[in-house]
Amino acid sequence: MITGKFPSLRLRRNRKSDWSRRLVEENNLTPNDFILPIFLIDGKNKKQAIKSMPDVYRYTLDKISFVVDKAIKKGLPMIALFPYTEKNKKNDLGTEALNENNLVCKAIQLIKKKFKNEIGIMCDVALDPYTSHGHDGLFKSGYVLNDETIKVLINQSLLQAQMGCDVLAPSDMMDGRIGKIRKALDKENFKNVQILSYAAKYASSFYGPFRDAIGSKNSFKGDKKTYQMDFKNSDEALREISLDIKEGADIVMVKPGMPYLDIIKSIKEKFKIPVFAYQVSGEYSLLSNGIKNELVNKNIVFESLMAFKRAGANAIISYYADRLDKIL
Ligand code: PBG
Numbered sequence: 001m002i003t004g005k006f007p008s009l010r011l012r013r014n015r016k017s018d019w020s021r022r023l024v025e026e027n028n029l030t031p032n033d034f035i036l037p038i039f040l041i042d043g044k045n046k047k048q049a050i051k052s053m054p055d056v057y058r059y060t061l062d063k064i065s066f067v068v069d070k071a072i073k074k075g076l077p078m079i080a081l082f083p084y085t086e087k088n089k090k091n092d093l094g095t096e097a098l099n100e101n102n103l104v105c106k107a108i109q110l111i112k113k114k115f116k117n118e119i120g121i122m123c124d125v126a127l128d129p130y131t132s133h134g135h136d137g138l139f140k141s142g143y144v145l146n147d148e149t150i151k152v153l154i155n156q157s158l159l160q161a162q163m164g165c166d167v168l169a170p171s172d173m174m175d176g177r178i179g180k181i182r183k184a185l186d187k188e189n190f191k192n193v194q195i196l197s198y199a200a201k202y203a204s205s206f207y208g209p210f211r212d213a214i215g216s217k218n219s220f221k222g223d224k225k226t227y228q229m230d231f232k233n234s235d236e237a238l239r240e241i242s243l244d245i246k247e248g249a250d251i252v253m254v255k256p257g258m259p260y261l262d263i264i265k266s267i268k269e270k271f272k273i274p275v276f277a278y279q280v281s282g283e284y285s286l287l288s289n290g291i292k293n294e295l296v297n298k299n300i301v302f303e304s305l306m307a308f309k310r311a312g313a314n315a316i317i318s319y320y321a322d323r324l325d326k327i328l
Pocket of ligand 1: 124126128136171172206207208209210211224279280281282
């Protein structure tokens with residue numbers, strides 16, 4: 001690798017001018033690398049602030065066209081829809097997930113009708129926005145039931161596919177759900193609906209502000225350690241990823257993002273499959289609040305997003321995706 005030594009070799013030579021640095025740069029970011037999460041809420045004409053996430057809002061359906069139109073104009077390839085569910089629509093079984101008039105279903109239909117295939121729509125497959133206990137699946141005696149939950153997730157997947165969702169993103173971490181969902185989609189002739197598996201999803205305290213955003217903060221007690229991964233582990237992430245690939249995932253995701261760059265890198269090196277990273281709500285809050293400190297500036301956002309690219313992420317889900325013109 002090393003072709004000479006000092007003083008004939010000087011690595012600073014390539015760095016001395018801006019044009020030279022531009023020529024030798026190894027990574028870059030464009031809007032094509034980003035997915036914008038959008039929070040939905042019931043009602044009319046509302047753009048509701050989320051306390052723990054500066055500059056992120058929940059929108060009512062009548063405001064959605066405006067948000068999506070902006071995303072398209074900024075060149076984003078995909079949006080991700082997340083519903084804030086009113087308490088009276090939640091129950092133990094999360095049945096609102098299977099209501100064809102729920103917020104996500106209505107939003108998919110509205111967006112597809114208006115914008116056709118100009119932008120991709122991704123939807124989570126998991127029950128946590130809809131359950132009164134806030135867990136991602138059916139909860140019994142302190143445990144989230146695996147196989148019983150998958151049955152509901154299959155129906156949630158089929159419903160969202162039927163509404164026009166392009167990319168289903170199981171974020172529940174049940175064992176075996178990717179294979180079962182793929183099989184059901186194929187059987188119902190949704191062969192081209194993609195599966196983006198939250199394959200290496202850690203039980204993380206970085207999700208706090210998101211749970212506030214979707215309204216599960218108060219109902220959720222405890223943790224998700226019996227199904228999401230232990231952040232002490234990395235070999236286990238490779239096992240999770242390899243299983244999801246075998247079961248038919250088109251794309252795999254690592255979540256959270258910045259504290260898990262090692263995981264992104266080893267997955268990319270080992271599997272040569274599209275890998276996405278989720279810069280989650282806690283990372284967003286920390287960065288955004290940090291920027292208010294006069295010694296920190298928005299360039300740190302750019303620097304941290306570039307780190308995802310350098311680690312090997314093909315795309316990033318980021319709450320900054322609607323402000324890339326100010327960041328990149
Ligand atoms: C739901 C889900 C979560 C996030 C995305 N989908 C939270 C959780 O698992 O508790 C977190 C996203 C974020 O923090 O930005 N399964």
